[in-house]
Amino acid sequence: MYLARIHVRFKPGVLDPQGTAIKGALNQLGFKGVKDVRAGKLIEITLEAEDREAADRAVREMCEKLLANPVIEDFTFEIAEENL
Amino acid sequence: MYLARIHVRFKPGVLDPQGTAIKGALNQLGFKGVKDVRAGKLIEITLEAEDREAADRAVREMCEKLLANPVIEDFTFEIAEENL
Amino acid sequence: MKCAVIVFPGSNCDIDCYHVWRNVLGQPAEYVFHKDRFSPDDFDLIILPGGFSYGDYLRVGAIARFSPAMASVYRAAEKGKLILGICNGFQILLESGLLPGAMMRNEDLKFHCHDVYLKVGTVDTPFTNLYRRGEVVRMPIAHGEGNYYAGRETIERLKAEGRIAFYYCDRNGMVTGDANPNGSLENIAGILNEGKNILGMMPHPERCAEEILGNTGGRKLFESILDYFEGRVKSGRQG
Amino acid sequence: MAGRDDAKKLGLSDYEYEEIVKTLGREPNNVELGMYGVMWSEHCSYKNSRPVLKRFPTEGGHVLQGPGENAGIVDIGDNLAVVMKIESHNHPSAVEPYQGATTGVGGIIRDIFAMGARPVALLDSLRFGEPDDPRVKYLLKGVVSGIADYGNCMGIPTVGGEVYFNEAYRDNPLVNAMCVGIIRHEEIVRGRAAGVGNSVMLVGSATGRDGIHGASFASEELSEDSTSKRPSVQVGDPFMEKLLLEACLELRKNRWVVGIQDLGAAGLTSACSETAARAGTGIELDVALVPRREEGMTPYEVMLSESQERMLVIVEKGHEEDVQKIFEKWDLHAVKIGTVTGDGMLRVLESGRVAAEVPVKSLADGAPVMKREGRRPAYIDNTDIDYSRLEMPSNLNEVLLRLLSSPNIASKAWVYQQYDHTVRTDTVVSPGSDAAVLRIKGTRKGIALTTDCNGLYCYLDPYEGGKQAVAEAARNLVVSGARPLAVTDCLNFGTPEKPEIFYQFEKCIDGISDAAKALGTPVISGNVSFYNETKERAVFPTPVVGMVGLLEDVERHCTMAFKKEGDVVVLLGLNTDELGASEYLKQIFGIQGGRPPRVELEREKRVQQCCLKAIELGLLSSAHDISEGGLAVALAESCIAGGLGFKGEIHTGFRADALLFGEGQSRIIASLPQKNLSTLIELAEELGVEITVLGFVYPERMDITVKNDGSITGRLSVSLEKMTCVWHDSIKRKVEE
Ligand SMILES: Nc1ncnc2c1ncn2[C@@H]1O[C@H](COP(=O)(O)OP(=O)(O)O)[C@@H](O)[C@H]1O
C-alpha cells in the first residue's frame, strides 16, 4: 500500500485571493512578520500498486488528468510506502 | 526569513465529502487501486522571525487561532529557513 | 430546434433551462442524464446548465467533464453543433478544454447573487445576433467562482478574434473595475470558441427571460439561437 | 446494565430513570438507556413544552397536515399544497457557525422532501450580538456562508429571512431555517412504518460517529466546556443531499412506498421509533446491516449517530430492489436494515443478537411531561419610561440617518446577496421587500413568504410580542398582495426550568395563538429551542413566526418601492403615541424599555383586508408595512427601494419624534395614482379603516413636515442619495472592517 501526498499550488503569477485574505487576517490578528501567504490543496491518496514506480506513474497521471488544472496550477507529490 | 508549510486536515472520523468525491472520480477514471482519498489544505507562509523557535511559536499560534478549525480539523507544519 | 439539457449530479439549473427552451421559446427539449451518450445529430443545441456538478468538489466543473454525456458533447462540438454553458456549464467547458482559460474563486471569496449589467462584445455569433453591438443588458449572476483567468496570449487572441461575448459593465455600458463583481480578467463574463459555436457565460439568461420575473434581458439570447438556426434551415445550410 | 448514574450523565432525572425501569420491567442496558437519553431530551420529546403547545390553533379549512409530522401542509387549490416547517440550529452554530448552519439547513430541507414535496424556497431567521464584537463577526460570517453554501448547492433559493443584532444574543446566536415545498395532493407521503412485514431501508450517506448526543447537547445550556463537546458537530454534504432529494422525489411516485422519514436529531433511534409510533407498529433492525463510514462502531453509536444526509424508507415487502434501482441511478446506496413488526417494540439486533428492545411508544411519546409553572418576572413591571424627560433631538435628519444605518434597519443585502435567490426562476419578488413572492409554474398562482419576530418586544411584554410577530408576518404578506394562510413557528427561549423563562414562553404562545385565531392563520408546524442561555443570561424570548400566503393571481403582486413621481402617498391605519421598545429609543437614548406597541387585532384585520383588497383591485403602486424605525423609516425605505423621494405634511397631537419614529402597529403606507384615490378612500370607509393622505412621491429628496395645530413641531429633509448611502453599506462596513 502506498500513501501519496500531493500538493497543488497556484502557478506563480496567478492571483491567489484566498492567500491574500488569509494574509490580511493574520496581519490584523497581530502577526506582523507575515510577508506572504499562498493557499493550496493537500490531497492524500492511499493506493495499491505493483511497486513504487507504478504508484508514482499512477499518481502523476491522476494529477495531470484531474487533480490539478494546468492553466492555473502546479503540483508536486511524494510517495511513502505503508505497511497495513 | 522562514517558510512554513502547513497541512490542515479533517480530524479522523469527520466526514470528508470532497475526498469521497475525488475518490469516486478517480475510480471512474480507471484508477482502480485508489483506496482512500482525503482532501485538506496546504497553506504556505513566508514570515520574518527572530529565530526558528519564534517562527515555530508564531506559526503554531496562527494555526490555532485562524488556519485550522479545532472543532473539526487538525494541523501539522514544518518550517524551513530561506535565504532571500 | 431540438435542445438537450445535460443533467449532471448536482446540476440545479437544468429545469430552468429546460423550462425556457420548452415553455418560453416553445421548442422541443430533452434532459440527457450524465450517464447516457447521444449522437451528434440528435440535437441542434446542447445546454450545460448551472449548478454544482459533483458538489463542485476539487475544482468547479472538474469532475463533470469525464462523464459519458460529455464524450457526446465533444463530438457534437466538433460537428459544429451549438453548445451553451451557463455558470457551472461554463466552468465545465473550461475544464474540458472546449473553451480556453480557467475559473477561480471570486476575488472577495463570497458568493454573489444579484443583477449585473453586461456589454455585448460581439453580435456576430449564433448566440448574440439579435443584440446590438455594445448593447447594455441586465442579467442576474449567482456564483462563487466566476473569476475568469487566462494567460495574456489567450486574452489577446480572444479579443482579436471577437470571442468575448459579454463584459461586466455599469448601467451606462462603461467597463470599469467597480462593475466587475468577481475579479474576472478584463471584466470577462462570457467567451466563445474559435468556431463561435460554443458559448460559456457566468450570468444566467434563463433567469431573465419572462415578464413576470421583472426582466427579459436574457430572452434575446435564446431567440438569437433560434433565429440563427431557422435562418440556416431556410438557406439549406443546416448540419 | 446501566444505572442511575449513567442516566444522569445522559441528562435523565432519577424520576425518568424509574419510569424507564417501570416500562421495561427491568433495568435498561447501556444502549437502551442511550436511546431514552436522546428521545427523552427536550429537543426530541418536547416534555417541557407539549402542554403549552396545545394552545395553538392548528385547524382550519385549508390545513391538510397539522403539527406531528415532519412538516405541516396547507392546501392552495388546483390540487396543490404548500409544505412548510422551520427549525433551529442554535447550539451547533454557537460552537461551529459554518457547519452548524449548513447542517441546520440540510435538516430542514429533508423534513420537506420526506413529505414527498419538492423544496422551492428557504428562509433564515438570525439573531446575533452587536456586530462590532469580533466574535459576533466570526459567527455571522460563518453562519451566513454556511447557509449559502448548503442552500445554493441544493438549488433551492433562499428568498427571505431576518437578521437582528442585540447584546442579548451575544453568546447564544439564533439560527432558524425555514423550508417550503410544493406538492400535489396525491403525492403526499407520511413518516409511517405501516404494514407488518414491510421493509425498513436506510438510504443516503454512510453512518459515522458524528453528532452522537447532538439532541442532548441542544437541550443544555452552553457552557465553557461546550467547546469540548465538539464531536457533536457534524459536517454537511449538500451534494449528497441533492442526490438524496432527487432520488426520494423519484421514489415517491411509486405506490409501494409506505413512508419516508428523515434522520435528524437522535438518528436511527428517533426515525424508527417515530415512524413506528405513528403507525402503531414496531420495528426490528440489525445494526450490522447499516453501512458505516468508520470501523468498530458499537450498536450504541450506530443507533445514536447523527450523521447527515440519511433517510429511512419503508416499502412494501418485495420492492427492495426497486428502491435500490432508483438510488443506484443517483449513485447512492439503499440497504434493507429491518422489518416492520406488529409487537410495538423497537428491537435492535447486532448480527442477530438482541442489543436493545424497547416499546416504541415509550421512546417516542412516553417522556414524562413536565408541568412547569411560570412566574411573572419582576423586570416586566419596571419598564415604564417617563417620556417627558427625554429631550426631543434638535436635528431629526441626523436621527433618521442614524436609524437607517442601525444594523437592525439597514439593508441586509450583505447577507442575502450571498444566497442564490433566483435559481428555479420562480422568484418574482426577491429579498429586500416585505415578503418574498414566488410564482407557481403552470398556474396563475403565487405564494408569499416571510419570517418575523421582534425579540425586544417579546422581552418587554411576551404576550404582546407574540401577537405582534404574527400580526407583522401577516401584514408583510398582505402588503405583497397575498392572503395569509398558515404559520410555522420556531420558539427560541432560555431555560424552561426557570419560572420566569417559562412565563415568557407561555405568554408568547398565548399571544401567537390569539393573533393566529384572529387572523385565521393556524399553526401547522414548528420547533422549540430551549436552553438558549449562558452564564445566567438568557436570550430575549424569540418566537419566530414563519408564514405563507397565497396570491390567486401572481401578476397582482405588490412591492414596497415607490414607482412613480406624482403618486399620492397614504397611510392606512392610525398613528399612535407609542415610543416604547423602539429602535429610536435604543439608538438615540440607549434605552431598551417602555411598553412595546400594542396590536389591536380587530383593527389589524381590517387594515390588512383593506390593503389586500386594494392590491387585488389594482389600485396601488406600492405598499409597505410600518415596523422598526416607524413611519419615517418606512417612508425612507419606500423611497430608497424606488429610487424616488417623498414630500408631505403630517398633522399630529403628539410629539414629532413619536409620530416619526414610534413603532405603532397596524399601519401600512401605500402609494397610488391620484385617479385611484377616491376609490381607495371609499374602500377604506367601507371597511372602517382610517386613511390619511401623507403627501406625494417626489424626485430625489424626502421632506416631511410635522405640524401640531398649525405650528411646525418637526421637520425632516434628507436627500435620497444620503439615505441610500448610509442604509445600503452599513452592515457590510461593520462586518468587514
Ligand atoms: N437573513 C436573511 N436572509 C434573507 N433575506 C433577508 C434576511 N434578513 C433580511 N432579509 C430580507 O431583507 C428585507 C428586510 O428585512 P426586515 O427588515 O426584517 O423586513 P420586515 O421589517 O419587513 O420584516 C426582507 O425582504 C427580508 O426578507
Ligand SMILES: [Mg+2]
Ligand atoms: Mg415589513
